[in-house]
Every structure is written in C-alpha cells, then in structure tokens.
Amino acid sequence: MTSFQSTLGEDSGIADELAQNQREISIAEFFEKNKHMLGFDSGARGLVTAVKEAVDNALDATEEAGLAPDIYVEIAEAGDYYKLIVEDNGPGITKAQLPKVFGKLLYGSRFHAREQSRGQQGIGISAAVLYSQLTSGKAAKITSRTQGSADAQYFELIIDTDTNEPEIKEARETSWDRSHGTRIELEMEANMRARQQLHDYIKHTAVVNPHARLELREPGLEEPLKFERATDQLPAETEEIRPHPHGVELGTLIKMLQATESYSVSGFLQEEFTRVGKKTADKVVDSFRDRHFGREMGWSAPDAHEDADLRAAIVDAVSGKGADATDAFADTVVDVLQNRERTTHHELRDIVDNAAAAAAEDFDKTFGETVKENAVEAAWAVLAGYDEESETDRLTADVYALVDGATSTRKDDATVTALAERLARKFGTADDYRHRTTFKQLRTYVDDAANATVEYDDATVGDTARENVTEAFWSVMQTVPDEVPKVNDVADDRDISSQLLEAMRETDILAPPTNCLSPISAELVEAGLRKEFDADFYAAATRDAEVHGGDPFIVEAGIAYGGDLKAEGSVDLLRFANRVPLVYQRGACATTDVVKRIGWRNYGLDQPGGSGMPNGPAVIMIHVASTNVPFTSESKDALANIPAIEDEIELAIREAARELKSYLNKRRSMEKRRQKQDVLGKILPQMADKVSEVTGRPRPDIDGALARIMNNVSVERELEDGTVTLIVENYSDRTEQPDITDIVSVEPQNVSDGATVVDLDGEWFVKWSPSVPSGETVKLTYDVSDDADFDINVDGVENEKLTVQA
Numbered sequence: 001m002t003s004f005q006s007t008l009g010e011d012s013g014i015a016d017e018l019a020q021n022q023r024e025i026s027i028a029e030f031f032e033k034n035k036h037m038l039g040f041d042s043g044a045r046g047l048v049t050a051v052k053e054a055v056d057n058a059l060d061a062t063e064e065a066g067l068a069p070d071i072y073v074e075i076a077e078a079g080d081y082y083k084l085i086v087e088d089n090g091p092g093i094t095k096a097q098l099p100k101v102f103g104k105l106l107y108g109s110r111f112h113a114r115e116q117s118r119g120q121q122g123i124g125i126s127a128a129v130l131y132s133q134l135t136s137g138k139a140a141k142i143t144s145r146t147q148g149s150a151d152a153q154y155f156e157l158i159i160d161t162d163t164n165e166p167e168i169k170e171a172r173e174t175s176w177d178r179s180h181g182t183r184i185e186l187e188m189e190a191n192m193r194a195r196q197q198l199h200d201y202i203k204h205t206a207v208v209n210p211h212a213r214l215e216l217r218e219p220g221l222e223e224p225l226k227f228e229r230a231t232d233q234l235p236a237e238t239e240e241i242r243p244h245p246h247g248v249e250l251g252t253l254i255k256m257l258q259a260t261e262s263y264s265v266s267g268f269l270q271e272e273f274t275r276v277g278k279k280t281a282d283k284v285v286d287s288f289r290d291r292h293f294g295r296e297m298g299w300s301a302p303d304a305h306e307d308a309d310l311r312a313a314i315v316d317a318v319s320g321k322g323a324d325a326t327d328a329f330a331d332t333v334v335d336v337l338q339n340r341e342r343t344t345h346h347e348l349r350d351i352v353d354n355a356a357a358a359a360a361e362d363f364d365k366t367f368g369e370t371v372k373e374n375a376v377e378a379a380w381a382v383l384a385g386y387d388e389e390s391e392t393d394r395l396t397a398d399v400y401a402l403v404d405g406a407t408s409t410r411k412d413d414a415t416v417t418a419l420a421e422r423l424a425r426k427f428g429t430a431d432d433y434r435h436r437t438t439f440k441q442l443r444t445y446v447d448d449a450a451n452a453t454v455e456y457d458d459a460t461v462g463d464t465a466r467e468n469v470t471e472a473f474w475s476v477m478q479t480v481p482d483e484v485p486k487v488n489d490v491a492d493d494r495d496i497s498s499q500l501l502e503a504m505r506e507t508d509i510l511a512p513p514t515n516c517l518s519p520i521s522a523e524l525v526e527a528g529l530r531k532e533f534d535a536d537f538y539a540a541a542t543r544d545a546e547v548h549g550g551d552p553f554i555v556e557a558g559i560a561y562g563g564d565l566k567a568e569g570s571v572d573l574l575r576f577a578n579r580v581p582l583v584y585q586r587g588a589c590a591t592t593d594v595v596k597r598i599g600w601r602n603y604g605l606d607q608p609g610g611s612g613m614p615n616g617p618a619v620i621m622i623h624v625a626s627t628n629v630p631f632t633s634e635s636k637d638a639l640a641n642i643p644a645i646e647d648e649i650e651l652a653i654r655e656a657a658r659e660l661k662s663y664l665n666k667r668r669s670m671e672k673r674r675q676k677q678d679v680l681g682k683i684l685p686q687m688a689d690k691v692s693e694v695t696g697r698p699r700p701d702i703d704g705a706l707a708r709i710m711n712n713v714s715v716e717r718e719l720e721d722g723t724v725t726l727i728v729e730n731y732s733d734r735t736e737q738p739d740i741t742d743i744v745s746v747e748p749q750n751v752s753d754g755a756t757v758v759d760l761d762g763e764w765f766v767k768w769s770p771s772v773p774s775g776e777t778v779k780l781t782y783d784v785s786d787d788a789d790f791d792i793n794v795d796g797v798e799n800e801k802l803t804v805q806a
C-alpha cells in the first residue's frame, strides 16, 4: 500500500493523487469481493446457499401464482465442478424480465412490497449466478415457460460485474415438457461437505411447507429424497400493505412527500399509510401543528372585584362607535372572558370578533379590523399583564397556581413562589406576545426558571418536578388554528418534515393489519413436527401479531419430546423465518439467545448450570413471520436481537413449554406409580404367605388389595354357571368411565344393559363404557353356553391406574 504520510505537508497535490485512484465501485464488483455477506464463503456453503435461494424463489413464485409447489433439485458432479439444477412449476418469468432477474444484482419484485415473502432484497438468485460464474467461469442456463405460452425461453447468461447488467450468451426458444415453470442450471466450485445442512434445509422446508412437494437428487444418494405433499391447502394468500406511520424514517418520509399526489398533509397521511383514516390524520395534523407553531398559553380574566379594569381598557380601545355600542361590546367581551377559566390569544380574537359582530348588528355600526385589533390588544394586555416591578401581578398569580398544583406538597412556598415568578417573567417578556411556545421551548423556560431558583434560592427542583410543571402548562395550552404547511412545503424543509415525523410517531395509531402475514398456525406446526419427528409428545403455540418498526410480525413455536429423538446432548433447535429454515449461524441468532435465557429446569428439561441450551430428547421449533424480517446480514442466516421480537419468541416458547411441563410431570408421577405397583405386586403375595405361615390360618385373599392400595380402577372377571361377570370397582377419588371390551369366542347371550355387540368373523366384541363413581362397583354380565375363550381390553383409564384380573 502506498503511504502518503511521509510526504504529507510537503506536497499539496496528494488529494489530486488520491483522486486519480478514486472511482465508482459497481454493486456486482462489491459482492464479488464480499461473497461471504451473501452466504457464499466456501464451496460447501455456496452450494447450500444456491439451493436455498433457488428453492425459496420457487416456493414464493408458485404460492404467489396460487399453485401447489412441485420442486425438483438435482446436484451432480460435472468434471471439476458441481452442477445444480432447480426446477419449479411456478408461473415462469417473461422473456423481458428473465435476463435481469438472473443477471442483475438488486433486481426483484419484493424489496418494496410490505408482504410476507421469503425473498426480500432481489439479490439471492443473481448472487448464486455470480458465484457460479466466478468459480466455474460458466454461464447460467435458464429455461422458463410462462403459463399459456407454446414454447419456453432458453437463456445462457453471465453478469457483467463492471456494469451489473446481464450479458446474454445465448437466447432462443425451446420446447419443455413442463407446461409452466422455471429451470435453473448453475455450475460451480463446490463439495458435499455440507450434505447434512443441505438435507436439514430440505427436510425443514418440508416441515413448514406441508403444501409443497420436494425432491432432491445428489451424488451418493441411491434413492432421491422425496417429501410428498401433506396437504393441498396453500398458505393463506397475503396482501401487500402500505407502510405504517410508526415505521418510516425521515429520508423515506421526505421521498414519499416528494412523490405523493396529495396536496394536504391530511390527504397524504390517509393516502400513503396503513391504518390512517380522517380521525387519525386529524390527530397527527394537530400534533404536527403543535410542533410546528407551538401552542398558545391562556390566562384567566380578572374577577369583577379585582382592580384591573378590563372593561375600561376595552372601552378605551374603541373609538367612534358611540357609547351604547361600545359599552355593549365591552360588556359582552368581559362577560365571556370572566366565564372562562383561561383564554388564549387566538380565542380572545374570536371572542372579540363575535362580540363586535353582535354589537354591529344591534347598533347598526361597523366594527372594522383596526378597532378589533385595538380591543384584542387592550384586553390581552390585562389578561396577560405582566409588570416586572410588581411581585404580585396577575400573570404571576396565574402561573403560581399552576406551578403549585404541579409540584409535590413537600416543596415549600418560597420555592414555588420563586419558580412561579421566574416562569412568569419568561412568558411576560417572551418575543411572541401571543405566548406561543413549542413543547421544547416550554421545557427550556421551565429549566431556566428552575436552574435560577436552584442557584439563587438554594432550593431543589428535580427532574420530576420540572417534567410535571412542563406537562401542567402544556396541557392547559391550546393548539392554534393556523393552517399547517402543505405537502410541498413540508417536503422542501427537513425541519418541518421531522416535525411531521415526530407527530406521526407520537400519535397512537392502530397496529398494522396482519393479512400481509401468513403464519403456519399452531395446528400445522404440530402436524409438521409429527410428520418429520417420531416423538412421544408435541405442542405448539402461535402468538398474536405484534409490530416492530412499522412492520407486523407473528411468532410461532413448537416442541417435540421423547420417542426416537436423540437423548444425548443438547436439544435440536429449528429456526425459521417466513417459512425458510435458517441453516447457518445458529449461535448468532436471537432465537438461540432466547432459548438459552429460558430456565428450562422449570419446564422439566435438563439444563446444566441453569442456563444455556437445554439437554434431552427434544426439538424446539421457532418461526418468525414478518413483512420485514430483521436478519443480521444479507445472507439471511440469523435474526437480529430486536427486543420486541425476542419478547414474543420467549412468550411463544414458554406457551409450548408449559404443555411440555405438565406432560413431563404427569409422566413422572405415572412412572413413580408404576414402580410402586411393581414393588407391591411382588411383596403382597409374600406377605400373605408369611401371615398364613405365622398365624397358621389359610392364606388371606389378596385379590383386589393392590387396586385398593393404589386407588386404581379394578376390573375382575368371574365365571359361574355359564355367566360371565365383569366387576368394575373404582378406588380412585373421581368418577371414571373406562371403555371395556371383552372379546369372546362364542356368541354371548343376555348381555347386560349398555353394551354393543359386534360379530367379527366368529369373534364377538362386547363393549361397555360404564360410568363408575368414586368408591362404587358396577357389574357387567352376559351368558355363554359353551366353553369360551376371553380376551379383555380396557381403555380410557391410564395403564398405571388400572388393575385387570381377567
């Protein structure tokens, strides 16, 4: 690297020299150097990423066209390289678009759409093309046939990395046996070291996309891996939504203001954003108005007995209207003012206007603008009268009341008075005679007054007191009636735009709609887990939608436990974003962080040290669906640590984990019961023998003893003179309803009430479902004419709570 440091200072032309080396970098060139950002950092990983990008696109495209996806993936050795083929039955890509889709980075249909889709950036497949051409030097071969067209289009292309434009090597029409769809063929330097990840990706894609059919062929696989469709039901169609006012940033807002056809801010808000109707727009505009113009402070009018003569001041200000009209006018204004708690400058103006109009009509006089101006000025001078000399002027008294109400009772009166006097001076000597201030300016008034009081009066005025005083004033101040600037003027001025943005963010607005999202649903999460994992227990939870940065999101979680799942080591974590399995960077993912933070011992899983990944035969599955999934990088491997999303992930997992906990608790108590029964089963006969031996009496009857001790349901058979009696005794503490089926080899007669009898090829199934209250016995009977074989089956009561002697 050239070092300019040694020559710096001697040569003023270094900037010129540097300038010679400065040039624009094309996007394609940039990604060529930073392949890892897109997930193409090695041959093994590059292959997985290429498969992932192509399959994600195929799923997006087929679903968008309302077609059940049928996707074929083939990896084959091709000399020094590997060839990847991905085919879909999607809607195809038009001849005009095809070169750009594959031969231009940052070209796609989803970047601007607020809708849940796997693709977001318009980089994925073109980056795979770039990776293939960089490592193998071969062009990408694409075939695509749009629905209804007779022929398919065939292209061979590479990306020109200087211009980021497709360079077409061959283009022709071709025939293709698929009636519509797209086929991509890429050759690349690769290896199969990431076979496991590849299989995981395909398998997990099948878990969360039960409507898709997937097939994978690869070297070393004797039989292709096939995942058949489990349902014909496509995921609910999603709808694109407009941005939410809480989610946009200043630059975007300015761009939207420049592009809109709306003239007024209210129209703009209603037109361009989701969840903004007239009412919400009015609220935002009011808040924008407060920020742009400030609010006006209002003051109270003197009582009749106060010496400030409001009436006299108004009368003095009016000339040439005759005594009667002037008096009537002044009386009306004074009356209205005295009946109001406080009045701002613009309200006073309205009051004067109305009083002037009434007097003009009654006395046939004209009250011109100047007269009214004078009257407003005179009345305002009394209302907001401030005398720097006097310590007890009207304005200070008004301010005192507000400050006193807003500060805690512990503040002594001297402090409140000092603060009020200083604050009154701020208003009284303000540049804006109408006493308009923005919230920020008001806070500065309060801070300045408080600081001076702290400094000169040896008092304490803390942050809470300052906030409370500011709030007290702001809440009595009035929004002004001035028209807010029009869209063009807002767009032209950064400060005004940011006032509007603040107003948008501060106004309460309904969360965005969620029809732009398509969660899998708790039911299908569980079904997906059942389909791919052989476990004893499954649970799933889908949370309600939440919003982050204007984008709605939904979190789902699932847990599978036991069965064939591997018992050693930590549990398996399956991560999904918009139905795409996340394969790499598990350790850098918010989902992993949340799982590690949860205290799993509470839920019955082993967790060494009480934190970190839990151990045991379990799979934990997390799905985050959003119109804008916050990934940590372009390679879309891991979710960023966004607190709002992490909270929901945690709640979803805890919901499913609570079910796991009660399952495990129950399993544990059943296990204990079984052990106890095993022991009792062994020692009871021994005890009976011993008792008989010691007492010299016959061996006591221990039939039913086990059931009694264990509080079980006991079913016992007696056969006497051709009558079978099934004695059902309930020793538990609640009513039980066992399903008892006796399978008999001869036809049963005189079957007792409530039974169904089914003859199946010479075997009779006699079934009862008696309700047996706690502590009671029910007898079920039938007759048999001959010697018979019996086989009893009892359902509806857990095995551990059942003693059958039949």
Ligand SMILES: Nc1ncnc2c1ncn2[C@@H]1O[C@H](COP(=O)(O)OP(=O)(O)OP(=O)(O)O)[C@@H](O)[C@H]1O
Residues within 6 Å of the ligand: 053, 057, 058, 061, 088, 090, 091, 092, 093, 101, 107, 108, 109, 110, 111, 118, 119, 120, 121, 122, 123, 124, 125, 126, 127, 182
């Ligand atoms: N198999 C396909 N069938 C139909 N259209 C496709 C197919 N593959 C890609 N496209 C179109 O090409 C665009 C670009 O795809 P690309 O993979 O580059 O980006 P993306 O999927 O939009 O986003 P990301 O970079 O996040 O993957 C897509 O937005 C889509 O409109």
